[in-house]
Amino acid sequence: MRPHLALIEDDPDFALMCRTYLERAGFTVMWAIDARAGKAAMYEGGIDLVVLDLGLPDGSGLELLRALRSTSRLPVIVVSGRGGEADRVAGLEIGADDYLVKPFSQRELVARIRAVLRRSQPPDVPVVLEVGALRVDTAAHQAAVAGIPLTLRPKEYALLELLARSPGRVFSAEQLLEQIWGASWQQPATVVEHVYRLRGKLSGLPTPAPRITTVRGFGYRLDP
Structure with a gap:
């Protein structure tokens, strides 16, 4: 089955570009434009991985990540224009599985998503x-x-x-x-x-x- 992603991103043009590329790469994508919609998407169920922007119009992506980590190990890749070491360390320490600094290539995003999904899957049990x-x-x-x-x-x-x-x-x-x-x-x-x-x-x-x-x-x- 195709992995199901939640893309939480407030820039419509960037979100459309990501969503189009990710769907062509074999994922299904649910897009949320702000923290409120993103929180609903993350807790809806059936999501395999979250791509989370930090600069959301109604709240901090880091706070959203912190709230998620209090109850869930759902894989999260942070995407942000904040590329400083302190920002990257903060995101990873709060619980992000990866941190990608904008701008980045869509191919790299796909590769990072696949790598995180592989790490998050339990070992295959022969059936x-x-x-x-x-x-x-x-x-x-x-x-x-x-x-x-x-x-x-x-x-x-x-x-x-x-x-x-x-x-x-x-x-x-x-x-x-x-x-x-x-x-x-x-x-x-x-x-x-x-x-x-x-x-x-x-x-x-x-x-x-x-x-x-x-x-x-x-x-x-x-x-x-």
């Missing part, structure tokens, strides 16, 4: 998903039915793993595009093609296998 005779090893990125390995392309495997994580749940084409391809602008025909190929590989096995069911008007689900 084996079982749906009927299907066994999906998420650590090895391999799938088998009744011990018979499936030869899958990367997106076919990603599709099968996603469906196997929630058997019986219906996923729309738009949800599958967003979560697997990271881009809802792709054509739904992309999903149809991959479902068709994956169905062929499951049905071509010499043993009964789970099936991908089309729920007309809604999407697809995996049935044991």
Whole structure:
């Protein structure tokens, strides 16, 4: 799934530039223009990381960070025109995970975000998903039915793993595009093609296998 960011920034032009670049880089972005809206965004839930400007029109970004750190370890990257050592030290000591001084390149911002997200994630725990005779090893990125390995392309495997994580749940084409391809602008025909190929590989096995069911008007689900 695409990481969900909260961008708390009072400069509309700068915020639009950041948001556009970050979304193209594979993130979803919620923009808040001041401390009040930023606080609501941070505590809304579903946010993976906050990009926080310090100079907000209705309060200090540092105070917002201090309040957040009293209850949460949500990753925060401070972005600010205040590049002095005292400012950087204050932000990091209060609890920022990184501090980026304006102006900076959007590529650097993306790299810093990805680095902080990697550090904040717990170590991967290998998970084996079982749906009927299907066994999906998420650590090895391999799938088998009744011990018979499936030869899958990367997106076919990603599709099968996603469906196997929630058997019986219906996923729309738009949800599958967003979560697997990271881009809802792709054509739904992309999903149809991959479902068709994956169905062929499951049905071509010499043993009964789970099936991908089309729920007309809604999407697809995996049935044991």
